[in-house]
Amino acid sequence: MMNWPLPSTVRLFEVGPRDGLQNEKVPLSLESKLAYIEGLLASGLKDVEVGAFVREDKIPQMASSLQIFKELEKRGWSKKRGVTLWALCPNERGLDRALEADCRAIAVFTGATDTFTQKNIGMNVKESLQVFERVTERARKNKIRVRAYVSVCWGCPYEGKVKPASVVKLARKLLDMGVEQVSLGDTIGVANPREVVDLLLRVKPEITRDQIAGHFHDTRGTALPNCLAAVGFGVRTLDSASGGLGGCNYAPGASGNVATEDLVYMLEGMGIRTGVKLDKLCEASRIAIQSLGRIPASKYLQAWLAKNIPSVA
Amino acid sequence: MMNWPLPSTVRLFEVGPRDGLQNEKVPLSLESKLAYIEGLLASGLKDVEVGAFVREDKIPQMASSLQIFKELEKRGWSKKRGVTLWALCPNERGLDRALEADCRAIAVFTGATDTFTQKNIGMNVKESLQVFERVTERARKNKIRVRAYVSVCWGCPYEGKVKPASVVKLARKLLDMGVEQVSLGDTIGVANPREVVDLLLRVKPEITRDQIAGHFHDTRGTALPNCLAAVGFGVRTLDSASGGLGGCNYAPGASGNVATEDLVYMLEGMGIRTGVKLDKLCEASRIAIQSLGRIPASKYLQAWLAKNIPSVA
Secondary structure (H helix, E strand, C coil): CCCCCCCCEEEECHHHHHHHHCCCCCCCCCCHHHHHHHHHHHCCCCCEEEEECCCCCCCCCCCHHHHHHHHHHHHHCCCCCCEEEEECCCHHHHHHHHHHHCCCCCEEEEECCCHHHHHHCCCCHHHHHHHHHHHHHHHCCCCCCCEEEECCCCCECCHHHHHHHHHHHHHHHHHHHCCCEEEECCCCCCCCCHHHHHHHHHHHHCCCHEEEHHHECCCCCCHHHHHHHHHHCCEEEEEEEHHHHCCCCCCCCCCCCCCCHHHHHHHCCCCCCCCHHHHHCCCCCHHHHHHHHHCCCCCHHHHHHCCCCCCCC | CCCCCCCEEEEECEEEEEEEECCCCCCCHHHHHHHHHHHHCCCCCCCEEEEECCCCCCCCCCHHHHHHHHCCCHCCCCCCCCEEEEEEEECCCHHHHHHHHCCCEEEEECCCCCHHHHHCCCCCCCCHHHHHHHHHHHHHHHCCEEEEEECCCCEECEECCHHHHHHHHHHHHHHHHHCCCCEECCCHHHHHHHHHHHHHHHHCCCCCHHHHHEEEECCCCCHHHHHHHHHHHHEEEEEEHHCCCCCCCCCCCCEEEEEEHHHHHHHHHHHHHHHCCHHHHHHHHHHHHHCCCCCCHHHHHHHHHCCCCCCCC
16 A cells, blocks of 8 residues: 555644734734633544744734633643643743743744745754754743644745655654654645655655644645545644634635534544534634624634524424 | 557547636627637637627627627638537527538537426427437438537436446437537536446447547636546546636535646646647637636636746756
């Protein structure tokens, strides 16, 4: 077999409160954010990226991350069985703040091309690995879990097509330094299902399947087909954003993550369990969507909000 | 093999000017419609449903269908090699008008359940077949091609789940009366890729693959994954609407057809040829979208309009 076996369950890694919100212009109050995140957790999502320890002047939407962690701890979510609250930490300063927040799980972020990585985090790929080596080492000493994002795995706005072999090599290096999972990102939403499978065919001989996640953006409408291709190949972890946050309908051309609602609807319908209750998920997303004053990119949520989900028993 | 072989080309049946526009509230002028349709044809689309011979008081958006055919004839499109201009014709009155318009290809429309069919065309399924028998016979005598839509093949808002066996039986009857192709519609956008394959597994022993088309709506975001599943099974004809027309972003919950742009982007990227030039297609859709004053449901078109298609060579 070329593929891994088809999974019976898929682990959803919810990035709405971070990757989603950080691309939204309207600021969310601490109260709205907390209500949104608690709603997500109540829907059954187990891995939620709730914030980022980054420069507040650059990404003001993430400025409340320390408070978010403190509040979620007070409300009992930090120690809830099976639940992991994640934060993006690009560097050691971020890790200092993660430690201060009692955050137990962090994500680092690099890209498959030097130009993209330089423009996004001010380092080339090699330099980012040096930083992550220190971050990962310190994190692991503090018993903090570490995950890594690799952006532009299928295409870069500056360097064009990306070679699958270079993505596999980079993922392998990140895993070797102690990162538990690498999320392969189609950051500009350029991949198609065939290219998803092409990369996974290169990944498979080198990396075990739970060390890999798929992270697809919907710039050209292919996010959900790409998730289908990844799951069809046997991938068991997918990143998604509730409501399809991150791509604002008022700013055509912006690209959100694949919508968690649409993904849950598709997977559960196919008999692949996610552990997420769709109605509860929609209730959570509604909080964020209404606070942002926007139309959701999630088609399922659009229909749910319009009470246009006919019962098909 | 359970599947048909993977197709190297897919025939796109463009329903934007009919299934798309008839669900849009803003009326399009004759000039805008013609410019839109001519743009679609110039992009390389060969099968375009340009109108419907239905009651004008019920569907005013289709009132200009006779003029559309007359104008397209004047402009040389009716006789253009490889091009077929289609019209929806629900009954013999419709056929009379199609003959008057020199329309050479019509589509009839029924549903997989009695309740849906009754509510939509005022007949149950059996009665609709009696009508189509007469329509098809007269059409064929006049050398007019006939295609059939079967709605709610995967789920009905009134009767719930639909049995695959009953869809196959209905499709077989339509083909036996001389219809050349049956378009299997997920009218309420409820199907998932597994259910698409489940139905196709039932279809395959009874029907040849070019007698079948997939017609998917995007109510819950699954239209493009369902197209992928159908093409992966070997289906070679898909219906789609340029711009994703038919689901208005200003009326959340409405459900459009799968967007032709997103479908072309995905298929061409996978090496499956459609014969459609994406830039020209977007130019055509822009005419309709701007006339309607709406945000397109097509993600690719959204990005194209915002000039947010990075070149990934």
